Amino acid sequence: MTANSFHPPERTLMGPGPSDVHPRILEALSRPTIGHLDPVFVGMMEEVKGLLQYAFQTENALTLPVSAPGSAGMEMCFANLVEPGDTVVVCKNGVFGERMKENVERCGGTPVMVEEEWGAPVDPARAEEALKAHPEAKILAFVHAETSTGAQSDAATLAKLARDHDCLTIVDTVTSLGGSPLKVDEWGLDAVYSGTQKCLSCVPGLSPVTFSQRAVDAIQARSTKVQSWFLDLNLVMGYWGSGGGKRAYHHTAPINPLYGLHEALTILQEEGLENTWDRHQRMHEALKAGIEAMGLSFFVEEPHRLPQLNSVTIPAGIDDEAAVRTRLLEQYNLEIGAGLGSMAGKIWRIGLMGHSANPTNILNCLGALEGVLSDMGADITTGKAISAAMAKLG
Amino acid sequence: MTANSFHPPERTLMGPGPSDVHPRILEALSRPTIGHLDPVFVGMMEEVKGLLQYAFQTENALTLPVSAPGSAGMEMCFANLVEPGDTVVVCKNGVFGERMKENVERCGGTPVMVEEEWGAPVDPARAEEALKAHPEAKILAFVHAETSTGAQSDAATLAKLARDHDCLTIVDTVTSLGGSPLKVDEWGLDAVYSGTQKCLSCVPGLSPVTFSQRAVDAIQARSTKVQSWFLDLNLVMGYWGSGGGKRAYHHTAPINPLYGLHEALTILQEEGLENTWDRHQRMHEALKAGIEAMGLSFFVEEPHRLPQLNSVTIPAGIDDEAAVRTRLLEQYNLEIGAGLGSMAGKIWRIGLMGHSANPTNILNCLGALEGVLSDMGADITTGKAISAAMAKLG
Numbered sequence: 197m198t199a200n201s202f203h204p205p206e207r208t209l210m211g212p213g214p215s216d217v218h219p220r221i222l223e224a225l226s227r228p229t230i231g232h233l234d235p236v237f238v239g240m241m242e243e244v245k246g247l248l249q250y251a252f253q254t255e256n257a258l259t260l261p262v263s264a265p266g267s268a269g270m271e272m273c274f275a276n277l278v279e280p281g282d283t284v285v286v287c288k289n290g291v292f293g294e295r296m297k298e299n300v301e302r303c304g305g306t307p308v309m310v311e312e313e314w315g316a317p318v319d320p321a322r323a324e325e326a327l328k329a330h331p332e333a334k335i336l337a338f339v340h341a342e343t344s345t346g347a348q349s350d351a352a353t354l355a356k357l358a359r360d361h362d363c364l365t366i367v368d369t370v371t372s373l374g375g376s377p378l379k380v381d382e383w384g385l386d387a388v389y390s391g392t393q394k395c396l397s398c399v400p401g402l403s404p405v406t407f408s409q410r411a412v413d414a415i416q417a418r419s420t421k422v423q424s425w426f427l428d429l430n431l432v433m434g435y436w437g438s439g440g441g442k443r444a445y446h447h448t449a450p451i452n453p454l455y456g457l458h459e460a461l462t463i464l465q466e467e468g469l470e471n472t473w474d475r476h477q478r479m480h481e482a483l484k485a486g487i488e489a490m491g492l493s494f495f496v497e498e499p500h501r502l503p504q505l506n507s508v509t510i511p512a513g514i515d516d517e518a519a520v521r522t523r524l525l526e527q528y529n530l531e532i533g534a535g536l537g538s539m540a541g542k543i544w545r546i547g548l549m550g551h552s553a554n555p556t557n558i559l560n561c562l563g564a565l566e567g568v569l570s571d572m573g574a575d576i577t578t579g580k581a582i583s584a585a586m587a588k589l590g
Numbered sequence: 591m592t593a594n595s596f597h598p599p600e601r602t603l604m605g606p607g608p609s610d611v612h613p614r615i616l617e618a619l620s621r622p623t624i625g626h627l628d629p630v631f632v633g634m635m636e637e638v639k640g641l642l643q644y645a646f647q648t649e650n651a652l653t654l655p656v657s658a659p660g661s662a663g664m665e666m667c668f669a670n671l672v673e674p675g676d677t678v679v680v681c682k683n684g685v686f687g688e689r690m691k692e693n694v695e696r697c698g699g700t701p702v703m704v705e706e707e708w709g710a711p712v713d714p715a716r717a718e719e720a721l722k723a724h725p726e727a728k729i730l731a732f733v734h735a736e737t738s739t740g741a742q743s744d745a746a747t748l749a750k751l752a753r754d755h756d757c758l759t760i761v762d763t764v765t766s767l768g769g770s771p772l773k774v775d776e777w778g779l780d781a782v783y784s785g786t787q788k789c790l791s792c793v794p795g796l797s798p799v800t801f802s803q804r805a806v807d808a809i810q811a812r813s814t815k816v817q818s819w820f821l822d823l824n825l826v827m828g829y830w831g832s833g834g835g836k837r838a839y840h841h842t843a844p845i846n847p848l849y850g851l852h853e854a855l856t857i858l859q860e861e862g863l864e865n866t867w868d869r870h871q872r873m874h875e876a877l878k879a880g881i882e883a884m885g886l887s888f889f890v891e892e893p894h895r896l897p898q899l900n901s902v903t904i905p906a907g908i909d910d911e912a913a914v915r916t917r918l919l920e921q922y923n924l925e926i927g928a929g930l931g932s933m934a935g936k937i938w939r940i941g942l943m944g945h946s947a948n949p950t951n952i953l954n955c956l957g958a959l960e961g962v963l964s965d966m967g968a969d970i971t972t973g974k975a976i977s978a979a980m981a982k983l984g
Binding site for chain 2 (some may be wrong): 222225237264268288299447
């Protein structure tokens with residue numbers, strides 16, 4: 197095989213992530229690589245920690261980006277907090293709750309499942325029932341923003357319930373961080389993981405995490421070693437200087453992706469977290485107006501919808517939904533997401549994440565979708581979506 | 591805290607990695623991000639697999655880059671091949687053999703250690719003794735190129751011994767891949783992991799791995815689940831399309847770092863693997879001539895020295911070796927490596943890896959080192975290093 201340099205097409209990314217990466221972040225990736233123990237790099241790492249504390253709205257000292265994708269951030273939370281024999285109440289309302297169950301089992305723990313219909317939020321009353329029925333439970337785990345459906349759960353209420361039952365929380369915020377309100381300290385979340393390729397608009401490959409002092413105490417009180425060497429927080433803390441004392445070599449940090457994350461978080465700070473949340477909400481309103489003007493409907497009930505991830509029900513007349521996505525990609529360079537797991541063939545997932553949440557993308561998406569759907573014989577209303585969206589964009 | 595965009599200095603990287611990243615690779619990192627399930631991206635992934643097969647000199651179908659640094663590649667090999675109760679003979683002649691032991695233990699295995707002096711290669715006769723004494727052993731694990739000392743072990747001989755005793759091999763090639771001869775199929779290695787930030791001159795954060803059919807058979811015959819969800823090859827194979835069948839979503843691949851790896855491997859293919867190995871050897875000869883002309887000595891005996899990682903004994907007259915490295919970094923923007931573990935304060939590690947292995951770097955390094963060392967009162971010979979190196983460079 198002979199390979200040539202790879203030059204990707206320029207896409208508009210409106211799926212469930214990655215989102216459009218800001219040009220400033222792409223440029224940051226290409227800055228000169230320096231050593232991972234270089235004092236200048238160590239100074240940048242400190243800034244990344246501080247910026248992540250802002251993004252997570254926390255003062256947790258143990259706040260850092262794991263050197264691997266969100267799945268590894270998830271595993272870091274479970275592998276460090278779950279010891280063999282521990283009971284974990286896992287709330288599942290989509291694909292990512294199922295992964296939590298897998299993680300608990302692989303750590304030797306016993307999951308107690310609280311299952312909801314896909315598209316619904318976690319029901320705090322049912323979570324409470326499970327906590328009452330399992331007083332031995334050590335952890336309550338749930339997904340704040342379910343990427344497979346676009347449903348948002350009430351993290352503050354769930355965290356309070358967990359504390360009332362003397363449980364720690366493990367919370368998936370992969371899709372919420374930087375997109376909709378997330379307040380780690382105010383809500384009292386304990387072990388929280390996210391990704392960089394959603395509302396931070398950075399490239400995939402890193403997983404921001406934050407741990408409360410209660411979580412750190414539990415990790416330090418373990419009676420067994422963490423089963424993963426790579427994800428052992430006792431070692432990672434030493435490297436990121438979060439355990440106090442001298443910084444110790446653990447692994448080689450992904451230098452250039454961290455330049456990108458630093459730039460992404462700098463952009464977030466410049467815009468301001470609340471302004472960013474507002475922008476996602478406003479863009480969602482505009483997209484929603486257009487989608488509904490076409491006669492399409494949303495899969496998730498209004499009060500629980502995430503602005504950054506819009507699940508739209510596939511309309512009558514479309515038998516081959518993959519063909520729609522292929523035409524959007526090939527004719528308009530536009531990526532939207534398929535349904536995942538049991539949602540396959542039932543919904544599309546339209547992301548409005550980070551840099552992707554802008555008026556140009558909304559008009560492009562509505563126009564392309566209307567054109568392709570009507571051409572393929574879908575039962576939709578034409579000619580109204582753009583003006584409906586424009587009215588909201590103001 | 592208010593952060594501004596981070597602009598790193600331009601360093602010359604001659605430590606144990608990361609090495610100087612080729613400008614073509616830095617540029618590739620900044621190309622537009624596309625979706626990780628985009629058919630165009632999937633096509634690039636296929637090319638990366640083919641290019642890695644070339645770099646590893648293997649036809650193994652299961653050859654791919656793990657979406658995390660070399661430590662995770664290491665853990666993938668151990669977590670998938672070691673089941674609770676398994677005996678693993680681990681050869682240790684530096685820091686990275688110790689990590690193998692840690693990995694075996696955390697997977698519930700029993701390590702049998704074969705320890706050598708640091709700086710020496712693994713002794714095949716002692717490895718054979720251990721294999722004979724432990725007929726229950728399932729795996730022989732060793733480091734091909736020990737990054738903490740610069741010593742190279744005879745991977746072909748060790749792999750043959752393992753086969754003779756019906757053992758699989760797990761082999762650390764983090765520092766050898768793309769720098770000195772590594773022939774996975776010819777030598778019969780079974781589970782092999784590496785890094786991208788050494789002789790491939792790419793940014794850190796990915797770990798190329800390759801698995802023989804024997805290793806795949808062993809993984810598929812496991813009686814227990816792999817304890818890591820993120821590193822479970824049964825799932826990763828599905829995502830990278832190495833298990834046959836439809837490509838299944840597992841995690842979001844680090845898109846832009848993979849652009850960088852594709853470019854790094856394209857450059858390797860353009861130069862040709864044997865030419866690359868020759869270049870590393872020639873640059874090593876030139877550096878060695880200069881180092882010896884200064885009166886400095888190498889820590890590793892000549893037959894076992896890696897050309898890409900030169901361990902130099904700290905000369906008499908230097909009490910504070912860290913001050914030397916700080917002056918090199920601050921005055922010359924030159925990074926060389928400290929000793930690691932028990933080698934701290936005894937050696938420096940000068941890398942000649944990938945794009946860093948060039949005449950300009952050698953002259954820069956020799957000149958700066960001679961200047962700083964003589965200024966700091968080291969017992970060295972001055973005025974001869976550059977001409978000695980030039981004579982070798984031709």
